[in-house]
Amino acid sequence: MTTQGNNLDRWYDSYAARTAGLAASEVRALFAVASRPEVVSLAGGMPFVSALPRDLITGAMDRVMRDNGPAALQYGSGQGVPALREHILEVMALEGIRGSVDDVVVTTGSQHALELVSKIFLDPGDVVLAEGPSYVTAMVVFKSFQASVEHVLTDENGLVPEALRERIQNLKAAGKRIKFLYTVPTFSNPSGVTLSWERRLEVLEICRSNDILVLEDNPYGLLYFDAPPPRAMRSVEEEGVIYLGTFSKTLAPGFRVGWALAPHAIREKLILANEAAVLSPSSFTQMIISEYLSTADWKGQIDIFRGVYRDRRDAMLLALHDYLPDLSWTVPNGGFYVWLKLPDNIDSKSMLPRAVKELVAYTPGTAFYADGGGRNFMRLAFCYPTPEFIREGIRRLSTVINGELELLNTFSLTGPLETVRPELNNISPPANLG
Numbered sequence: 001m002t003t004q005g006n007n008l009d010r011w012y013d014s015y016a017a018r019t020a021g022l023a024a025s026e027v028r029a030l031f032a033v034a035s036r037p038e039v040v041s042l043a044g045g046m047p048f049v050s051a052l053p054r055d056l057i058t059g060a061m062d063r064v065m066r067d068n069g070p071a072a073l074q075y076g077s078g079q080g081v082p083a084l085r086e087h088i089l090e091v092m093a094l095e096g097i098r099g100s101v102d103d104v105v106v107t108t109g110s111q112h113a114l115e116l117v118s119k120i121f122l123d124p125g126d127v128v129l130a131e132g133p134s135y136v137t138a139m140v141v142f143k144s145f146q147a148s149v150e151h152v153l154t155d156e157n158g159l160v161p162e163a164l165r166e167r168i169q170n171l172k173a174a175g176k177r178i179k180f181l182y183t184v185p186t187f188s189n190p191s192g193v194t195l196s197w198e199r200r201l202e203v204l205e206i207c208r209s210n211d212i213l214v215l216e217d218n219p220y221g222l223l224y225f226d227a228p229p230p231r232a233m234r235s236v237e238e239e240g241v242i243y244l245g246t247f248s249k250t251l252a253p254g255f256r257v258g259w260a261l262a263p264h265a266i267r268e269k270l271i272l273a274n275e276a277a278v279l280s281p282s283s284f285t286q287m288i289i290s291e292y293l294s295t296a297d298w299k300g301q302i303d304i305f306r307g308v309y310r311d312r313r314d315a316m317l318l319a320l321h322d323y324l325p326d327l328s329w330t331v332p333n334g335g336f337y338v339w340l341k342l343p344d345n346i347d348s349k350s351m352l353p354r355a356v357k358e359l360v361a362y363t364p365g366t367a368f369y370a371d372g373g374g375r376n377f378m379r380l381a382f383c384y385p386t387p388e389f390i391r392e393g394i395r396r397l398s399t400v401i402n403g404e405l406e407l408l409n410t411f412s413l414t415g416p417l418e419t420v421r422p423e424l425n426n427i428s429p430p431a432n433l434g
């Protein structure tokens with residue numbers, strides 16, 4: 001068969017069916033504009049890496065190259081550098097997790113761990129349960145393996161166990177195969193909410209009794225602002241949980257080092273999948289991180305990050321209170337995000353071009369639902385701009401929202417305004433979304 005393609009892409013007809021979900025986001029172009037310095041971007045989940053003293057990293061790099069250069073420049077093990085895996089156990093111990101170095105698999109960021117877990121578990125048509133709303137780029141991965149994402153209701157305490165129970169029952173009754181529950185239980189991306197301790201136990205029990213694996217993704221757990229969050233779900237349950245961690249938010253994402261802690265049998269498959277994908281994760285960056293963790297006050301550095309993000313969270317909450325007092329939002333005790341609820345008739349995606357024109361950007365709520373939900377929500381990231389910029393950004397946002405409301409009210413006098421554009425509902429993440 002010869003391929004026909006189209007004017008834009010000669011190979012259009014040749015792509016695998018699984019790439020259908022990888023369509024470029026129509027908000028990507030807007031995000032490119034939003035990266036201009038005059039725009040306050042509350043869109044991307046980029047950590048504020050400038051709060052990390054650079055000499056800590058250059059020092060670690062120098063020592064690695066001086067003492068261990070050839071090993072750092074060589075291929076390594078598909079499971080990761082053993083010394084780093086030991087350190088990863090120390091990091092996870094802070095969240096109550098006990099494990100064996102044998103069960104840690106280092107990956108190219110936790111994003112890659114999501115890919116590997118999907119690769120070994122998902123067949124076309126399988127179901128992944130996920131919070132509604134859920135991390136956009138995880139859903140992109142699940143969909144790229146032709147799985148369907150089914151959301152479970154959440155509230156200010158995270159997943160609602162009763163809703164989970166019901167969802168599982170209904171899906172099973174419909175003959176669906178549920179492969180795992182994907183959850184970001186602590187300082188969720190995008191909503192900032194945290195699953196309470198009681199609910200953690202209940203969710204684990206529901207999954208255990210239904211033979212559903214839990215995929216616990218925890219990039220933000222150590223970045224708490226007030227009291228520490230409840231212990232990780234993996235601290236309670238070893239056999240039924242794959243835990244994902246990363247150095248992206250507590251150190252820097254440029255290293256691209258994350259990890260999975262998995263039950264023994266799954267770990268074996270993950271290593272094989274890792275080798276098939278990258279041979280071995282970068283020895284160079286793993287060894288630098290290992291050296292950093294051996295010599296620097298890394299817990300003190302995490303405290304510094306906490307302080308930075310706490311100030312920014314406070315600035316965002318105060319500005320919301322001052323400029324948008326009639327709306328409601330989540331109050332995160334850690335992490336990077338606030339989830340803002342807009343009046344029912346506002347569509348945050350169709351409002352985005354206006355916002356960017358007014359020099360403020362956010363991520364529309366629909367990005368975080370696989371089913372077109374979240375239209376009147378938006379994710380606001382407070383991690384990157386300074387507190388002053390955050391305040392200015394929220395001020396600009398309030399102008400945009402109030403303008404949109406006025407417009408809608410004007411049109412509602414003459415007839416309903418079409419605010420839903422279903423063809424735009426299936427977006428993939430813009431670059432640097434985090």
Ligand SMILES: Cc1ncc(COP(=O)(O)O)c(C=O)c1O
Nearest residue numbers: 109110111135189246248258434
């Ligand atoms: C919930 C969640 N999981 C995974 C990732 C990917 O992180 P990494 O940089 O480790 O690939 C992110 C990044 O923002 C995230 O928010």
